[in-house]
Amino acid sequence: MRILIVEDDAKTADYLAKGLGEAGHTVDRAGDGREGLFLASGGDYDAVVLDRMLPKLDGLAVLQALRAAEVETPVLILSAVGHVDERVKGLKAGGDDYVVKPFAFSELLARIEALSRRRGTASAQTKLNVADLEMDLLARRVTRSGKSIDLQPREFKLLEYLLRHSGQTVTRTMLLEGVWDYHFDPQTNVIDVHVSRLRQKVDREFETPLIHTVRGVGYRLAAEA
Amino acid sequence: MTTPRRWWRGASFRFAALYALLFATSMAALGAFVYWSSIDVIERQVADTVQAELRGLAEQLAEQGLPRLREVIEQRSAPGGDTDNVYLLVGPGGRRLAGNLSTWPERARPDGEWLRLELYRTLEHTEPVEVGARAFELRGGARLLVGRDLGAREALRRTILEAVAWGLGGALLLGALGGWLLGRYLLSRVETVSRTSRRIVDGDLTQRVPLTGTGDAFDRLADNLNRMLARIETLMTGMRVVTDSLAHDLRSPLTRLRSRLEMALREHDLEHPEKPGGLGDADRQVLEQALSDVETIRGTFDSLIAIAEAEAGITRVGLARVGLDELVAELGELAEPLAEESHCRLVAEVAEPLAIAGHRQLLAQAISNLLDNALKYGCDGGEIHLVLAREDDRAVLSVADRGPGIPESARAAVLQRFVRLDESRSLPGSGLGLALAAAVAKLHESTFELQDNAPGLRVVWRFELAEG
Numbered sequence: 001m002r003i004l005i006v007e008d009d010a011k012t013a014d015y016l017a018k019g020l021g022e023a024g025h026t027v028d029r030a031g032d033g034r035e036g037l038f039l040a041s042g043g044d045y046d047a048v049v050l051d052r053m054l055p056k057l058d059g060l061a062v063l064q065a066l067r068a069a070e071v072e073t074p075v076l077i078l079s080a081v082g083h084v085d086e087r088v089k090g091l092k093a094g095g096d097d098y099v100v101k102p103f104a105f106s107e108l109l110a111r112i113e114a115l116s117r118r119r120g121t122a123s124a125q126t127k128l129n130v131a132d133l134e135m136d137l138l139a140r141r142v143t144r145s146g147k148s149i150d151l152q153p154r155e156f157k158l159l160e161y162l163l164r165h166s167g168q169t170v171t172r173t174m175l176l177e178g179v180w181d182y183h184f185d186p187q188t189n190v191i192d193v194h195v196s197r198l199r200q201k202v203d204r205e206f207e208t209p210l211i212h213t214v215r216g217v218g219y220r221l222a223a224e225a
Numbered sequence: 226m227t228t229p230r231r232w233w234r235g236a237s238f239r240f241a242a243l244y245a246l247l248f249a250t251s252m253a254a255l256g257a258f259v260y261w262s263s264i265d266v267i268e269r270q271v272a273d274t275v276q277a278e279l280r281g282l283a284e285q286l287a288e289q290g291l292p293r294l295r296e297v298i299e300q301r302s303a304p305g306g307d308t309d310n311v312y313l314l315v316g317p318g319g320r321r322l323a324g325n326l327s328t329w330p331e332r333a334r335p336d337g338e339w340l341r342l343e344l345y346r347t348l349e350h351t352e353p354v355e356v357g358a359r360a361f362e363l364r365g366g367a368r369l370l371v372g373r374d375l376g377a378r379e380a381l382r383r384t385i386l387e388a389v390a391w392g393l394g395g396a397l398l399l400g401a402l403g404g405w406l407l408g409r410y411l412l413s414r415v416e417t418v419s420r421t422s423r424r425i426v427d428g429d430l431t432q433r434v435p436l437t438g439t440g441d442a443f444d445r446l447a448d449n450l451n452r453m454l455a456r457i458e459t460l461m462t463g464m465r466v467v468t469d470s471l472a473h474d475l476r477s478p479l480t481r482l483r484s485r486l487e488m489a490l491r492e493h494d495l496e497h498p499e500k501p502g503g504l505g506d507a508d509r510q511v512l513e514q515a516l517s518d519v520e521t522i523r524g525t526f527d528s529l530i531a532i533a534e535a536e537a538g539i540t541r542v543g544l545a546r547v548g549l550d551e552l553v554a555e556l557g558e559l560a561e562p563l564a565e566e567s568h569c570r571l572v573a574e575v576a577e578p579l580a581i582a583g584h585r586q587l588l589a590q591a592i593s594n595l596l597d598n599a600l601k602y603g604c605d606g607g608e609i610h611l612v613l614a615r616e617d618d619r620a621v622l623s624v625a626d627r628g629p630g631i632p633e634s635a636r637a638a639v640l641q642r643f644v645r646l647d648e649s650r651s652l653p654g655s656g657l658g659l660a661l662a663a664a665v666a667k668l669h670e671s672t673f674e675l676q677d678n679a680p681g682l683r684v685v686w687r688f689e690l691a692e693g
Contacts, residue, residue, distance in 0.1 A: 015485075084584075188597055
């Protein structure tokens with residue numbers, strides 16, 4: 001992926017560039033809003049990481065200018081302003097995701113990789129599958145190796161989210177946001193217990209597990225570990 | 226938020242009623258004064274006329290004796306004379322000698338006092354007329370009565386009463402109208418002030434009370450209010466700037482700190498590929514511990530800012546209609562497997578759809594804080610009850626556990642930031658969960674109470690229902 005980082009704090013930008021580079025992405029950098037807008041308008045990035053507070057041109061202004069110019073590159077807003085209404089403001093301005101500083105790099109990486117996927121796939125899919133696990137979105141039915149798996153509505157949504165991001169790491173906060181639409185930080189292991197229930201139904205009676213734990217980060221649904 | 230008032234309790238109506246009453250009372254007082262003084266004057270005039278007549282008759286009597294008196298009376302009471310006058314002269318046996326009355330009225334004692342008599346007079350009167358008169362006993366046993374019709378007094382009385390009645394009606398009408406108009410005018414000005422302040426309470430700090438420019442008492446009130454608002458806005462903006470810049474200035478170094486630790490961890494793993502995620506590696510443990518500390522700091526910091534913002538009402542602008550029933554059921558479902566892991570049962574009871582004006586995210590966080598607390602401290606007794614019910618026009622949420630509870634003396638304190646009971650210090654936690662819930666309750670103008678569940682703790686949270 002080609003990723004543009006627009007961040008005025010050089011240390012944070014260095015670190016992001018290094019981390020994303022190690023994860024196999026190509027990274028460009030901009031140190032202020034104006035330069036960021038100029039580079040992003042070029043348009044051939046897969047994702048933009050945009051700091052909320054920038055010199056010369058504010059992050060939200062950059063975002064609005066981009067969207068006004070019909071540049072649809074996915075944008076992840078990086079912000080020091082945490083509270084939920086700011087998040088809404090960022091998403092309304094055309095942002096695709098919102099991460100509050102200080103962030104865990106793994107969280108950011110997972111979200112960036114999820115972004116590109118979200119833009120790419122059409123939502124008209126009616127069937128999702130990984131290996132022998134299949135989900136029929138219309139019939140609301142899940143089978144593995146042809147064997148039907150009975151899921152509660154919330155478990156179904158959880159599995160759907162994992163399937164839509166199959167092969168990618170999803171974090172606990174991503175799950176809480178994506179499946180329950182809550183944007184607070186779960187202090188407890190509440191997500192883990194839900195995933196472990198789902199795992200009981202999806203993996204227990206089968207030889208190869210599909211739901212993998214990514215240590216310290218979250219989960220990944222994939223054919224191989 | 227305002228409940229519809231009954232019209233007769235409105236200020237406009239009270240003004241109108243008060244004004245009408247005031248007008249009518251003064252009108253009635255004026256009428257009564259005119260009435261009593263005019264009636265008095267008329268009666269005195271009648272008495273004077275009677276007196277003059279008597280004086281004339283007495284002269285005739287003194288000069289020429291009874292026969293002449295009889296003659297004069299016959300003359301005066303003849304059809305050509307003043308018909309308003311009444312005369313009667315009777316002999317010692319009570320026989321009528323002269324005059325325009327047929328019989329001596331029973332009530333008329335011949336002692337010279339002023340009398341008011343009701344008499345049936347000559348043919349044309351079918352009803353008794355009121356007559357003012359004097360009666361005397363003459364030498365030789367004859368009696369004389371001279372009087373005058375008080376009909377003029379009666380006519381005047383009727384005229385005045387009629388005028389007062391019309392005036393009273395008019396006064397009531399004008400008074401009510403005037404009062405209503407004045408009331409409406411005053412109210413509209415008060416309403417402007419109260420509408421503006423309501424919007425400010427709801428979080429829009431840019432609102433100001435408009436001035437009319439006349440410099441009257443209302444303008445002065447509005448001006449003072451505007452100054453107060455400007456001051457509050459300055460304070461709130463100040464608070465916002467402080468939290469935002471604090472957030473920025475603290476988050477940036479925290480971000481760098483976290484980045485460095487993560488980078489060090491990654492490099493460590495690259496240098497020691499033989500132990501992937503190797504437990505027992507001292508360096509790695511130190512780094513992981515430091516990272517988890519950063520995470521704790523961040524959590525505490527986020528909670529503190531959220532509490533401060535909720536308390537200041539900054540987030541009030543974001544209030545929208547929230548289906549509390551769905552939210553509570555959802556949060557119950559979210560926490561249920563967690564309860565099962567802690568070997569207790571979470572019983573969620575949501576009776577009916579109840580909507581409030583609320584902040585979904587903050588409510589969710591506050592309610593899950595309450596559930597976390599119940600799971601953490603109240604799981605011993607086996608059951609946690611999460612109940613949403615309707616009580617009149619309020620939604621009542623309660624979270625009840627069977628744990629050790631909170632002693633009454635400590636209940637107010639635990640809603641403060643960083644206050645934890647001594648017994649719970651050994652358990653992980655920041656001491657901000659209940660403080661955040663209390664701040665979110667305040668933001669929603671709801672009441673938040675800790676009660677004894679005998680045994681255990683019951684948190685009772687009452688919300689005003691949304692309109693419509």
